[in-house]
Amino acid sequence: MDKLDLVGIGIGPFNLSLAAQLDGVADVFSIFLEQRSEFAWHPDMMLPGVELQTSFLKDLVTLTNPTSKWSFLSYMVGQKRMLDFMNADFAAVPRREFAAYLKWVADHLEGLAFDNVVREVAFDGQDFKVRTDHTSYVTSNLAIGVGKPAFIPAWARQLPKHKCFHTSQAKSNLPKLRGKRIAVIGGGQSGAELVEYLLGGNVKGVEEVLWLSRRDNFEPLDDTPFVNEYFTPGYADVFAGLPDAYKQDLMSRQKLASDGASLSTLKSIYQLLYRQRYLQEGHVAGRLLPQREVFQVQQDGETMRIAARNGLNQDVEFFDADALILATGYETTLPEFMAPLRSLLEVGASGAYRLDAEFRAQWDGPSDRNIFVQNAGRIDLGIFEPQLSLMAWRSAKIVNALTGKNVFNLDQNPPIVDWVAGTGDRAGGAVVQAWG
Ligand SMILES: Cc1cc2nc3c(=O)[nH]c(=O)nc-3n(C[C@H](O)[C@H](O)[C@H](O)COP(=O)(O)OP(=O)(O)OC[C@H]3O[C@@H](n4cnc5c(N)ncnc54)[C@H](O)[C@@H]3O)c2cc1C
Structure with a gap:
């Protein structure tokens, strides 16, 4: 098989979003691999009546790509139930509905391969080799989106x-x-x-x-407006630039936001x-x-x-x-299949990847070989990271970093809240140097 530009490992909502955002982007040859035989979103927690904790507009694409055919609204129209959905006037969308939307995208998007457990990823100094039970893929870049394992005390x-x-x-x-x-x-x-x-x-x-x-x-x-500011690109940028020592403390104070x-x-x-x-x-x-x-x-x-x-x-x-x-949550760890790369990866205090603001793992490899990781950057990048809220924005950022082009225009208005003086070029902001 020819060399690929990107292999995505895992097809949960986050890599599905990346695959959807890549749809139609010229000259990017990719495949996404998933161990399940078909798409499923936390099927063992799909109890009757459970609801999404996020707006349905924070779907796979809409935040940065509202004309994509892979939006939640496009799904609704395709299913011919848009008006019924509006009349139902759900305060929160049933999780079953959102899962059905995700599955619809996964069933129709090209370049996804199910029944493919990734067993090992190696690097030969030039390219990554991704081995599944059936075959191997050679690629310049990886996008890891395997979720998190359950935390068992x-x-x-x-x-x-x-x-x-x-x-x-x-x-x-x-x-x-x-x-x-x-x-x-x-x-x-x-x-x-x-x-x-x-x-x-x-x-x-x-x-x-x-x-x-x-x-x-x-x-x-806490789903109030100023708390929801934590789930905006403007705040994400500010958080990413904070000193490590401060991030952990700040995050523990934001617990109820997520x-x-x-x-x-x-x-x-x-x-x-x-x-x-x-x-x-x-x-x-x-x-x-x-x-x-x-x-x-x-x-x-x-x-x-x-x-x-x-x-x-x-x-x-x-x-x-x-x-x-x-109900003890999930933990962030390096997946087994990354063992051959472990010595090249910078690993944080939690034992997982260190990520930069483009969602790239820090590693001792060529700068044009990227390991993008989704849902592993809470400590480095903030509480939005394990949530659905910004997935379309994150995927768009990854596409831009992967292609080296502004495929998506990610310019934002200045945040409503001035998190740090001068955030977003607002006139009148003054940076005051603290006295030593
Ligand atoms: C029950 C539940 C409800 C949630 N509801 C919300 C919500 O309403 N709003 C919100 O913002 N967030 C919510 N979250 C948090 C978050 O949005 C989800 O956890 C989301 O599923 C994370 O997506 P993901 O793609 O990172 O991981 P996952 O959904 O876990 O998907 C990872 C995929 O990778 C596959 N995989 C793993 N290892 C391999 C391998 N070696 N080879 C191939 N494939 C592999 C898995 O089979 C899986 O399909 C919820 C979380 C849970 C647990």
Whole structure:
């Protein structure tokens, strides 16, 4: 096979966005490889009624390429349900709808190859060699978009799989849940969706749900205008230029901007608890346990004994459950297939890539050989990075960097907020030098 300009590894929303943005760009020869047999977006968390936490206009292309045929609205029109969709007036789009849109793009876009697990990427000093089970590809550039593996806390690693599983395997495992008491551990959106589902009486035999979280409370995603400024190219540029030491601290203060539960899910949980307690509706009791940092789980016969430290008074408390669901999020690691390149890559404190503002991994290789990485730059580039919000902009940036041309005009108006004096050439901004 001839040498390619780009091999994309993984086809989730992020590399799908890149593939869609590359559609029609002349003289870029690419292929995108995916291990699944067809496109699927977090299928094991596709519970009934779950909603997108982002506007549908933040789709694969629209932010930078609104006339692309791969937009959400183009999909809607193609499905002949645009007016019905408008009349339905969803406050938030069903995730199932957005997943169907993504699959429609993946089914129709050229240059995507499913059933292709990438096993190894090597570099011969000039080009990358990408090996799958079936064949190998030679390419000048890579775009890695393999998502993140589930984070399993150390205390959960030895527990039997039928008694303890991660939310990323929820739908496959929920029907197998045996036991009356289920503990959900983790206070983000996935945990909230599972708690809502279980309290709603959707799993036979469950009588009690314990929801443990080390967070101060079960708090909503902050979706207000100035917080949403974090998800703009203007803020992304400012963040990328900050000193490393400051980024981590700043990001921890922005947690609820990207990592809270949807208000609608929290309201629904509260109402389920109310109905259960006061109106004798529903048969699943709920026990909400914030401020609990789980540090040990011991199995005693069929019972799982959970030890957690209470952040309010530092007491160690114990809770019994029959099964655990880990809503403990995802981690950023270097994929196995990158092992041959490990010694050439600059690796950050988290053990993952260091990325520059063009989403290129920093590495000891020729400057015209790029390893673009998506969904691995939260620490270097900010909280927008693992979210859908700016994927169309990021893909456009990658296309520009890959081609060395302004395929997409990414000029922006000055941000509404003056994050640093002089942001966006605004008149009147003055840079004041701090006294040493
Ligand atoms: C349940 C859930 C809901 C979310 N909802 C929202 C939301 O509403 N709004 C928002 O902004 N963000 C949301 N996110 C966060 C983020 O948008 C998603 O995680 C998104 O799917 C990330 O896209 P991705 O392409 O990086 O990774 P993924 O979607 O994980 O896709 C990666 C793909 O790479 C493939 N792959 C992995 N290894 C290989 C290999 N070796 N060879 C070939 N293929 C491989 C995988 O099979 C997979 O298909 C959500 C996350 C979750 C978990």
